[in-house]
Amino acid sequence: xxxxxxxxxxxxxxxxxxxxxxxxxxxxxxxxxxxxxxxxxxxxxxxxxxxxxxxxxxxxxxxxxxxxxxxxxxxxxxxxxxxxxxxxxxxxxxxxxxxxxxxxxxxxxxxxxxxxxxxxxxxxxxxxxxxxxxxxxxxxxxxxxxxxxxxxxxxxxxxxxxxxxxxxxxxxxxxxxxxxxxxxxxx
Ligand SMILES: Cc1ncc(C[n+]2csc(CCOP(=O)(O)OP(=O)(O)O)c2C)c(N)n1
Ligand SMILES: [Mg+2]
Numbered sequence: 446x447x448x449x450x451x452x453x454x455x456x457x458x459x460x461x462x463x464x465x466x467x468x469x470x471x472x473x474x475x476x477x478x479x480x481x482x483x484x485x486x487x488x489x490x491x492x493x494x495x496x497x498x499x500x501x502x503x504x505x506x507x508x509x510x511x512x513x514x515x516x517x518x519x520x521x522x523x524x525x526x527x528x529x530x531x532x533x534x535x536x537x538x539x540x541x542x543x544x545x546x547x548x549x550x551x552x553x554x555x556x557x558x559x560x561x562x563x564x565x566x567x568x569x570x571x572x573x574x575x576x577x578x579x580x581x582x583x584x585x586x587x588x589x590x591x592x593x594x595x596x597x598x599x600x601x602x603x604x605x606x607x608x609x610x611x612x613x614x615x616x617x618x619x620x621x622x623x624x625x626x627x628x629x630x631x632x
Pocket of ligand 2: 538
């Protein structure tokens with residue numbers, strides 16, 4: 446599913462929350478324009494918001510898990526206030542804290558992240574669970590729909606995973622250099 450979302454991504458910048466999202470964007474092809482988080486739980490949307498504001502000419506995708514999004518849910522209020530047109534947020538909702546042992550999250554008990562985002566002021570929100578929905582999410586990421594927030598319901602499966610590089614400083618430098626040039630390295 447993530448491979449399909451990232452197909453023909455060109456220069457899309459991708460911030461992935463920890464857990465399956467970080468592994469899945471890596472499985473789709475590790476590259477400098479990926480910023481997978483190993484920690485910073487709850488921070489993915491804020492990192493993506495800063496990036497979208499700093500790089501208005503680039504499209505930015507934040508892809509994160511339901512647990513991570515629930516932890517950082519307040520950040521959506523700030524996203525709504527700033528409303529960058531180049532930001533898409535996609536939540537892979539398996540209704541589980543998958544990485545830590547598949548404990549159910551609040552979405553399994555009915556918490557509705559798309560409704561929450563709408564309530565905080567995001568105009569374009571949806572929950573999808575089939576291939577037609579996925580096509581809509583792709584249009585939101587690559588089209589000119591502006592700011593979007595999509596929840597993709599996925600099965601809670603314990604799949605093999607592809608780990609991104611483990612060195613956070615390396616990931617940061619590689620990302621900065623590809624955007625800003627060699628001088629942006631801080632190591
Ligand atoms: C502040 C903080 N609390 C708890 C954890 C432990 N932790 C790591 S991954 C994870 C679950 C993530 O769930 P979700 O975002 O839904 O991703 P999934 O693993 O389901 O893909 C938790 C609780 C952490 N890394 N940081
Ligand atoms: Mg999850």
